[in-house]
Amino acid sequence: MNNLEDLVVKLFDIEAFKFGSFKLKSGIQSPIYIDLRVIISYPDILRSVAVHMNEILQRSNVTYDSICGVPYTALPIASIICVDYKKPMLIRRKETKNYGTKKLIEGKFNQNDRCLIIEDIVTSGSSVIETADSLRAEGIQVTDAIVFFDRQQNGDNNLKEKNIRLLRVLTITQVLECLVKNKRITQEVSNDVQEFIRQNQTELPALKNGIIEMKSSSIPIRQRFQTIREEKKTNLCLCADLTSLDEIIELSKQVGPNICMLKIHCDILNDFSMEKIQQLKNISRTFNFLLLEDRKFADIGNTVQLQYTKGLFQIATWADLVTVHVLPGEGIVQALEQSVQSIDEPRGCLLIAQMSSKGALTNNEDYVKGVIKCTEKYSDYVIGFISQSRLTTDNKFIHCTPGIHLNNTGDQLGQQYVTPRQAIDGRGADILIVGRAITDSINRIKTCEEYQQEGYNVYEQLRNI
Template sequence: MDDLGSLVVKLFDIEAFKFGSFKLKSGIQSPIYIDLRVIISYPDILRSIAVHMNDIIQRANVACDSICGVPYTALPIASIICADYKRPMLIRRKEKKDYGTKKLIEGKFQPNDRCLIIEDIVTSGSSVAETAESLRAEGLQVTDAIVFFDREQNGENNLKEKNIRLLRVLTITEVLRYLVKYSRITEEISKTVQMFIRENQTQLPSSKPEIVETKHLSMSIRERFQMILKEKKTNLCLSADLPSLDEIIELSKQIGPNICMLKIHCDILNDFSMEKILQLKEISRKFNFLLLEDRKFADIGNTVKSQYTKGLFQISQWADLVTVHILPGEGIVEALEQAAQSINEPRGCLLIAQMSSKGALTDNEDYVKGAVQCAKKYSNFVIGFISQSRLTTDNQFLHCTPGIHLNNTGDQLGQQYVTPRQAIDGRGADILIVGRAILDSINRVKTAEEYQEEGYRVYEQLRHV
């Protein structure tokens, strides 16, 4: 057994490679799961990985003044390479400190120094690309990266577009060959994984400055929404109530062609950053859907202005639409509309007129009438309602109905479901808001396609689009 084959077998034995059915952060089911974080508990394996990576660096004649490991798993690998082979090390923080020197890159370096990036696994190459961007922003040159394990899902080509050459110790093809050769997996499992890899190639979101088409800037948010509905033939809004922005970003790349709107809750995200949310915004422009932040603003005007424009989330910078309760009165909509005027893109809101949860106090008739009156008064900013029924015959207002499921049962927390036809035909909905029916599906893309096709088919029939 050669050195690499022995290392692959050891990694399998410590469960760095697992085979079965695993949900990835993108939401798709994978027949293989790779977790190299476990290597920190096995010093001999960790050092062996570092040795193999350094051999590749030397054979490739990589010229570098320093090495930077991608946080976090690659950091111990980079540390060993730097310590054993006398190479200076830099560390890229996930986020800048808000105290002290406020550095993003730690360590000593000079402008135009050449820095080599160390990574443990590459799928799309996004982590390497983000690290390179941070290093380049500090004046460093980045032309090469080395990875221990390449999943062969287009990461090499993606990084080439960023002017980064990817070196690797092992590919997934080589790992599978070793594991079959040494009887750790069957040939059938190997073929299943290879088919999955071929069918799940990746792309990086563009890092170029966002270019918003002039026609979009000249359109109102209402006009843009109507254009999306007709051009894409979809009235599906995905309710991506997930705690991971990384997962939402990956999911939006897959389901973007099927939706007219993506609804999120930024305050439940455990990995929120402006860098990531702007990636999501760029994806929304690429696939032509609107971003709805389901903030449900419900405070006095001065407070909601700050909640909308300031703080960690800076919602006005990226959300095309927000949701609003009118409990505090019409002043809340006026305040948001004023704040939105400082944004160089069209913005709008949806008023929460009715909710799908059992016993919701928004079922009050006076509240609903107040929402309709407010919408008519501020019709430049209010483009519609979150509702369970059609509230007005004025077709300029969109009616967005949550709680949609092809199986119209419910859950144990009072959520009541209706089918797409019941929502559009019986309740007058224009936009179908679908959440768990898609998120809990084994095949999210296929399920989204089903809701898009069924929802728009009924919409065309009944609205005579």
Template sequence: MTRSCVPSSTGSDKNVKTMDERIDALVLRLHEIEAVKFGSFTLKSGLQSPIYIDLRVIVSYPDVLTAVAECMWDVLSNNGAKFDNMCGVPYTALPIATCMSLNHDCPMLMRRKEVKDYGTKKAIEGAFEKGQTCLLVEDLVTSGMSVMETVHPLQHVGLKTTDVVVLIDREQGGEQTLKKNGLKLHAVLPLSRVLKVLEKEGKMSKELVEEVQQFIAANQTGGDKPKEEKTKRETYAGRAKIASNQCAKDMFHLMEKKKSNLCVAADVDTAKELLELAETLGPEICMLKTHCDLYPDFTEDFGEKLQAIAKKHDFLIFEDRKFADIGNTVVGQYSSGVHKIADWSHVTNAHIVPGSGIIDGLKSVGLPKKRGLLLLAEMSSKGTMANGAYTEAAIQMAKDHKDFVMGFIATNPNAWKVEWSKGLINMTPGVQLQVGGDSMGQQYNTPMNVICNNGSDVIIVGRGIYKAQDPAKAASEYRKAGWEAYEKSVK
């Protein structure tokens, strides 16, 4: 029989009498060890922030880690929270949750951020029973999306989630996101209190406090997505009107009509498997991504057969060729050879390493056939060099060739803040219903984060569908998740 964890106040610091005094002392200690910094910092979103909170450093200061865990436990006690076990959001909250678990004899679970494709393949590790209530432990909350990425896997294995405890609430909309999802936020420190204590103790000037307050007010997440996304996202149908490439227009209209922004990466071993999968998944997808050079049974009539299935189920074909040679060479690779890609694939893609000449070469073949080209602006693999100046160069090349370049393979187009690119399509690979990665460096992300937070248009899903026990059912689940994220993003 299991028992519930019912927090009771610890009052562990005998030198400080009240909880308020303990919390104020913790704020000063966090500032002392530079867990709270002020200056000019580039955030993950690309924004420049005057404040940066880095709680990863607390693992090197046992006194701070202990104080953080005890303050979080006391907040739960004061608010009457009850739960059966707890789970720390990877990775910074794991030592905090461990400390709470050890000090208060409360069972702990762990979520794998990278789910392995061997062994037990579990997303949640630990001993638990379905129906138990699991407390979420996080270091800080901004939009609430990182918490939700742990909530979903917990719910998937039958655990209930009702409460979230954090050390710092940045007060940018996270509490509202969690509330919408049935979660109560217990925060030790609203960011406003951090500022108040540091100003009072002479660690911040009044001007700096006002600067941080203005930044927080101007960068509310709107509950679950950045303000930029909330105010400027346009519908697929609206963007079809401003698209210059015919394939992009067709794609936008197709997605709107079919209510699907799902592309399946069908990385199967044979042409026979590919055609069977296309027939099975066709009703759910807007695009099918192929690798024709993988198929030992490729024949001249492959393209005709695949086009017939695409026409029947109304989806586009994307041959993931990743051209990367000079213009003259790619002309032949695209138009002739064994595969004759331009004859049957609506879309292909290219690296920009050779320069813009590669686009000129592919355009000479594809534009008369009303084909579209995707540029690899960013990639989802670990250690990728497709970022920074490389990404900026890809964006500029697309601007110079909008008649043929239909969009990008990208991971975070929201960070680019490129207004003119609304007529282009952004597609993101490495999508799964729960976050993680694999042993080959592929990094996964959720449909909600990809569409709402990062500003992409199409989710590309591979093994999560074609290796599922029921691929058609899995495709349906991903299609619904992707479309719900899109609808949320345009409201």
């Protein structure tokens, strides 16, 4: 089956291409259904698919150090290319192991290696993007992907937005022409499929696996948080007050499965760079947690806009959430919200209402009332509070409580601790912010797991009462 036309006909004969009326995962009815999983039962066809993909790679002069097949259908194709053409292979797990090394990417690689992604079918490109994010989170470069079959539903443009060039063996147009020519389908069927494709172009999803948000920011970031909490069963925010971004990156890989949010202070990092912060952002997408920059903005509108979007840190480009003092008045929230209108991802902020340090001046009744008032106009951008108690009965606002420790003691600098149960049951916390109890632990992974389990168990107990 060196002839591509013969391969298309054979794929039709083994029912990899089906025509009729099929309900897709999205719920819409499609006149075509493509299922390349069946090729694993036909070794000659499977090998032929791999051969044709490799021929495209040879003609395109793509340079890469390794290949990675998108799980699961593309894995057999990648394996054949690996063995037949002596190409080192990496495997991306669909889920992280909760034991051993907890690796998401298996195989041998070095920082800045270039990996080619192999996929069987591309519709929106979301599976390729998800795999690319996981690889990039490990410091691996991804610039190209090859697909056997492109449904021509805007996947190539979606991938281009993520700086990934798409190479392809076949398009749906080519397949339809071939099948009409070989009398496998009628021209009328071909026309119906082409019309369906024209009317059903895809938009780029930012996340998958139940945490889907469309390209625009029309879905509030609070919805993303709520889904993360329910899907991952965690209400734990890790406060990583470390001075090394490299250390934070490694820590986030270890505890990513256990947290819903990672809080950092970019201005205390000795090794900050946009390249490294992008790596951290990719890790947050891989493990589905929010990035919170604890900037504590507290200046006039024009200044905070510059602090948010410009300078060395360019916080708006990577932080899902930021913290804000409203001492200057509600104008500070308006300024920050305006700053992210051009950002093509949801953004939000947490208003600092109460702090966990002894004698904090923010713990003033009039100040807290002023903080709550700021949510009236900016409820799409303000998703909640940093607080020591529940400030409102409106459940759309989340309450994040710092100073959590399994032993409710304190430190020598005025930090006061409460236990997870005291925070959730007694104070109405939604999110537990835990810092040194984890980062100072001899076994950070185990300690993080303990806080995740304790915090979420209390949350579920109270929810079921």
